[in-house]
Amino acid sequence: MDEFRAEVKELQIGPQIRKLRQDRRLTLQDLSAETELSKPLLSQIENEQVIPPLATLLRIAKALKVPLQTFFEEEDNNQKCLVVRAGDSNLINRRPQQGGTPQPYLYHSLAYGKKHKHMEPFLVEFDPKQTVSSQAVQHAGEEFLYVLEGCIELTHGGEIYVLNAGDSVYWDSNEPHSLKALGNEIAHGIAVLYTRN
Template sequence: MPDDHDVSVAVKALKIGTKVKELRMKHRYTLQDLANKTGLSKPFLSQIENNHVIPPVATLLKLARALNVGLGYFFQDETTTEKVSITRKHERIRVKRRPHHGKEDVSYIYESLETRKQDKHMEPFFVEFPPISVEEMNFTTHEGEEFLYVLEGKVEFRTVDRVEILEEGDSIYFDSSISHGFRCVGDKPAKAIAVIWTGP
């Protein structure tokens, strides 16, 4: 597992940017084509492809749909067609924000809990939310549904017109197409399991 302080190691190990670029070239899309399909800006896509930005899960979902792959594709080193897939703790790679992250960069730490199975409909993640202010929150939308179970700490869930505090043992299930964001409201990072259903 890469050093938590060396974010570039994690990004390079996953080769997310490289995979995005390879898929874009395979489909013969220009950066503008991909921008049109995802709603993401050309400069942001370029930063992702060059591994300068760590994309949040919602951004990866948009890229996966536009490039006709499952979200898990970005976390795979190898794939399996087996009906059972096991991911050992030491096989997970932590992806976290840079110390001076931009507004579109990831604002939490996440680990994919399943990295090999192809064509799956659910994407499970371990997520760690650092304490941040409301102003630092990133709000996202994507297709599908989302489930989050709080393991430790307190997590604030926000939409345009709703604010909920989730404590240890609480869970939430919602339609991911609504603009939503999470943040830790305690002194220590909050930890949760998130499962994203990306739809058929």
């Protein structure tokens, strides 16, 4: 748990959300209404008790009118080329358990620290035991997913696509979409998000 808390503080997602919300003179109730997320959940996120999944973070980013990559940038980092080394502990973005129930997936940014990105690459791990509640989201932009291992189901605009290791998919994020693992094995994939506000 101490290691997890250190990683949460490294990302500073909660304080960034609070500052952006306050800069825009929004209350937690205002943000709740814009995102359709509960006030208690938003408060937990701002207080670094919960790291939001990508879908939730996208909803918050949209409501705050900032690109998703805002939460993965470093203020003074304007590198033209960013190399991410294997095992870089700053990259891990783990989701804690809520009420004792493991959350649907884990992810970490593959370009953490790069400022002014136009896309955001992630390594995503889908747990088939925890993705039954995966909710559809939609936002401006496009997404790409390459399946490294396991089996993943993408629901997009009413169509269902089953993806196995080696498969890839590129989709319009304006359409409602959701992802979940199928079978009994944990699935891994590389996801690239391009969002427009």
